[in-house]
Amino acid sequence: MQLFHGRKMTYFSIALLFIVAGLTVLITVGSINWNTTDDDETFTMIEGEYSVNGGEWKPTLDEVMVHEDFQKLTIRGRLTNVPKGDNVLGLTANDAWFTLKSDGKVIESNYRADDSVFKNTPGYTINYVSAEDIGDGQHIELELIDPYPLLSSKCLTEFFDMYVGTRATLYEMLFRYKSPTILFCILICFFGLFSFPIAGIVLGKINYRYLAFSVFCFFGGVFILAQSLFSYMPLWITEPVQCMAATTVTTHFCMLSALIYVKVCLEKRTNKIIGNIIIAAAALLTATALILHYTGVSDLYAGKPFMLIFVAVCAIILTFCLISEVNTKRETILTLTSMIPVMLCLMLDAFNEFFYFTSVPLFEIGMALTLLNQIVILIIDLRKQYLESIRYQQMQKELYEAKVSLMVSQIQPHFLYNSLTSIAMMCTKDPKKARNATINFADYLRGNMNSLKQKAPVPFTQELEHLKKYLMLEEMRFGDMLNIEYDITTTDFVIPQLSVQPLVENAVKHGVGMKEDGGTVTIATREEDDCYKVIITDDGVGFDTTKPVRDDGRSHVGMENVRQRLKELCDAQVIIESELGKGTVATIRIPKTENG
The missing domain is CATH 2.60.120 (Jelly Rolls)
Incomplete structure (x- = not known):
């Protein structure tokens, strides 16, 4: 379902821009040295x-x-x-x-x-x-x-x-030195909680890739915040061990959410199984670490580096899984490029726990690069969705115009005159039959008018009933020269309204109707492994399919509309086979994937 189009999409983009700009100002203001006390x-x-x-x-x-x-x-x-x-x-x-x-x-x-x-x-x-x-x-x-x-x-x-x-000096230092980091973490959590889920709504469907990244963003922001403020934690949590536990737990959940995000983006069955095993192992490791901590066997801080090493190994495995799917899906490439900075920094951070070689906050840098990359991807996706929404609106307009054109082509003056003349002639000969024909004619016209309101494909049974009303009027006109046969073996599919009638009309008017002694028109349906088929066969005069369409004497305006609507709404195609003197076979092939 398309929820945001045109102007609404523009409003959303402007609002997002102002929010990001506002948070950037806050970060700048927060970085100002408001404490006049000299470091010394x-x-x-x-x-x-x-x-x-x-x-x-x-x-x-x-x-x-x-x-x-x-x-x-x-x-x-x-x-x-x-x-x-x-x-x-x-x-x-x-x-x-x-x-x-x-x-x-x-x-x-x-x-x-x-x-x-x-x-x-x-x-x-x-x-x-x-x-x-x-x-x-x-x-x-x-x-x-x-x-x-x-x-x-x-x-x-x-x-x-x-x-x-004084005892308040630590709060002053917190504001002085940590304001930019705090506001940066708020920005990350903001995108996690709001922007990416909203993007899923804008894109018109639940996007599990964005949802998983939202969770990762949120826990990543909380993790960076905890790592930056660990020295200040006792200001709010008086129990020393709980301060450490609260900070370390954020590491576990951040790493776990990162693995889940990568796993969600996997497509191949084998890779999904590997991803599920890794997620289960990481969750089990987190649970074990908590149990060992609260039973006093080994606290969370002692196990944190080993958790990082484990996650780093898992990240390498999942990265190779993503690389193996690079040619499968565009999202896989985007995920790979998005996760490379944070995964690389995560691995460096893990080794840094054992072989201290830098005090640079590697994971924070990787998280910032990943977030920036994902924002760029989000903007690209929103732009793509915006262009698709314009195309969707244009397509709906063209389909509506095609339906109007098709309906008008089915109610041409000569058809109305012929039907009404036939009914008038029956009024004196067979009033009961004339009454039924009048009701049938009214139902036929009502069905054509109602088709303008119908946007989605309809059950084939509904289309067949409307087709029978049309054929009854044609039988009334042609009499014994027109024989209609039905060979319906399946009706469990949908089809655009008024899409079969133009094919049947060609069979009646330009096939059987052009033959001196008339003929038979057969309407059949078949179900195959990958598609449904509607087959209209006539034993009329046929035509030469090698000649240009303008020279074969048939009406092609309605046919082109039918082809377009079948392609757009059901990804279906029309196949015409004909031979002079033997007749014509028109087949509508509807893929099952478009029919559930």
Whole structure:
């Protein structure tokens, strides 16, 4: 069903443009530095020396220390920025244990002395130390322990960070540094929740490719948001382990939705089976990770890199499946080009978990490129649909004009005069027969007029009843010279209204009607494996099919209209076979695919 045409499509495109422009403005405004506090007055570090895994002590050089791989890191010295007055020292710790000492005395730590299943999982925490506890220029010692020895350590600042300010400073930093990312994620989620489903409506049908990409967009936006705000999560979720779990679960669902999107685009049966197996395995892996987490066997963060590796392998398999279908369907090529950036970045991110080689947000970049690619595809599809809607309207107009022309051709003055004259002659000879003929003639005219309102094909039984009324009038005119036979073996199909009559009319007028002793017209139907056939046969004079149509004495205006309507509405074709002196066979071949 076509819901959007012409002006409505234009309105939708303009609205989409304004929404994207508005969100772009928001992103620009959000990126402005509204916090006038200088970085050196906000962030702080310990200036002195550090030791990795109990080794030798080295000077605390930022560019070296923050990239050290460690299981235990000890830093001692003095703070470069000391909290004073009402200010506090803020400590953000992510998936690492920390202990902060001042002059040898423990003043803050995120170790928990409980017996819960999560006692060995640090999670995400935000701690505050008052200026009184720190003192001015006292000796500070920080000990960090990474409880995940199998994973590669990333930047120190991703595990732990310190800042000086009030308890509201973290919100200020959130707005200052994360506004562009937040608004970018809102944009992605917006397209996931609204634009792509609306595109499915505009395209006139449920498009599972767009629907699956909508889900992927939404979870992708949530994933990027969670990965960007993980240090701020304890502001809203006070339980450290639940902060970590909420962030990591978004990874699982994002990866799963990406695999589902690729699987939906597969067409070949073998590839679909492979896709179903991969989706089932990924879902099972996610469920297993959750069970192991909440039973305390292995938390979600410990299993996240292995989940990424598994998904990366699955992505490679599904990509090869897509490549094997490149020649099958246009959507497959578009899906392949759309998913290459995000799949490639996903695989790089997975390896980055084990072999840390960059701090660049690879998946975010891949997601942005994929989204941009998909928006371009969406615009192309909408433009194509717009052009098709114009063509559809033009086709409907032409079909309507063809039906009017066909109806007029069937009610030509000589046919009306001949029918009415025959009825008038019967009024004195056989009034009862004349009455029936008058009713039949009225029904025939009503059927022709009603055909103008009928756009879709009608059951063949309906077309056959109308045809019988026409033939009754012709039998009344030709008398014994016209013999009509029916060989109907199937009626379980549809056909455009008034599409058989022109063929029968040619058989009557130009076939049997031109023969001195008349003849027989046979109307038959047949069902074959791939099609239905309507066959009109006459044993009349026939004609030479090699001659130009304008020279054979037949009427072809109605025939051309019939051919056009049969092709447009049923993808059917008309085949004419004739031989001089032997008769003509006209066959309408209707594919079964167009008849359900």
